[in-house]
Amino acid sequence: MEKPIHKNICNENLFASFFDKHFKDLYNFLYYKFGERLSPEDKAQEAFLKVWQNCHRITPDKAKSFLYTTANNLMINQVNHEKVKLRYAETPQKQHTNESPEYVLEEKQYLDKIEKAIENLTEAQRVAFLLNRVEGKRFKEIAAILDISVKAVEKRIYGALKKLRKDIEGL
Known part of the structure; x- marks a missing residue:
């Protein structure tokens, strides 16, 4: 039985080759499963970042599985977040006011x-x-x-204001 050369993928050259080998496939996986709207490229990069952050715990033979599981979970979390945002947007928000009920009624x-x-x-x-x-x-x-004169407009608005003042008197 051969002994693996590396215990983990923390080696920069090893990680760079791992990235080059799997990025396009991971992106395609996320794109075909979830679509473009949820930024599959960003989630793929984020998944690689998580792999790098946990590289001391990940052996090279488990790295691909960890990568795909992490990316899938990131996308599922994003989908769930979008659902919550939609649900929140659909529910009508009650308008709260600091005004007294008497003031609201008078208004x-x-x-x-x-x-x-x-x-x-x-x-x-x-x-x-x-x-x-x-x-x-x-x-x-x-x-x-x-299609009237400016004077006619002035007269109409003046008459409207006069009548409104009379009708709303006492407010």
Whole structure:
């Protein structure tokens, strides 16, 4: 029975030849099993790093088995991590606020009042007002969109503001 030359693969030349011999095959194994999305090249390199870190415990005849098992486990861990991320992304997150329940209720009532007041505007006033206040358009742009004069836009927005102040009075 022949005695192995090396007890482990900590020899740099031995490890370099081991890397050159097995990297492409390991990459292909990971790529075909898990696809490109999980970075098989990175996981293959990480597996070789683990082999190097544990080289004093790995004999040359067990190195390939250790390498493939480690790489496979790294990929499985990554798959499980991705599943957790997806599950977390799918569950709706409850919004927590530091505001008191009274404040939240008042804010909701205020927003409802504003929406009703905007609904009560004439269509011409509502369109001009929302183009200006929500979309940030200038009077000249609104006039071009609605095919009216700038003065007409000013009058509509002024009328909308006057009516909104009256309807929302007391807030």
